[in-house]
Amino acid sequence: MIPDWGATTLFTQGQYKPEGEVLDHLHQRGVSLEESAIVRVVGDGEHIQHVELADGRQTAIQGLYVAPQVTITSPIVAKLKLETVETPMGTHIKVDEFKESSTAGVFVAGDLSNPMQNGTFAIASGTMAGVAAHRALMFNH
Ligand SMILES: Cc1cc2nc3c(=O)[nH]c(=O)nc-3n(C[C@H](O)[C@H](O)[C@H](O)COP(=O)(O)OP(=O)(O)OC[C@H]3O[C@@H](n4cnc5c(N)ncnc54)[C@H](O)[C@@H]3O)c2cc1C
Structure with a gap:
């Protein structure tokens, strides 16, 4: 780019x-x-x-771009045994299209759920995770 x-x-x-x-x-x-x-x-x-x-x-040079890698620091991820995915941008949590993790009932939003760190994507994934969590509570799965 x-x-x-x-x-x-x-x-x-x-x-x-x-x-x-x-x-x-x-x-x-x-x-x-x-x-x-x-x-x-x-x-x-x-x-x-x-x-x-x-x-x-x-x-x-006129500008300098760096390519940092994201690492997960929260102990919650390991405690809940959430599966992760390694990418050139670092580690994120494996989720399905509704942002549900490998552990049923645990929904993940934001940079934690997406290799492309971006404010708009983070907001969108939070919306999806919220909707899906609500749906899971309603339908008990
Ligand atoms: C330098 C930089 C520039 C960027 N520029 C852009 C840009 O121009 N446009 C764009 O769209 N995106 C940009 N981004 C990416 C964007 O900031 C992120 O994608 C977005 O903020 C991710 O939102 P999030 O809610 O997932 O995580 P975050 O914004 O990181 O929010 C997570 C929050 O959780 C808190 N937290 C962490 N652990 C705990 C805990 N145990 N208990 C309670 N709270 C906790 C943290 O303090 C933090 O406030 C940039 C990022 C960086 C670092």
């Missing part, structure tokens, strides 16, 4: 080597690859000017 907005460099931090189809796709999208790790982000507190790389070079 990011190459749609301008010249893009993928900093792999030396931890990931794109290959095959992924590499072809990055080339098609005009993405430059940088393997040397970013060790410092330099700016004036408001704008980023450049990043310093482990091999001593500096690269000017």
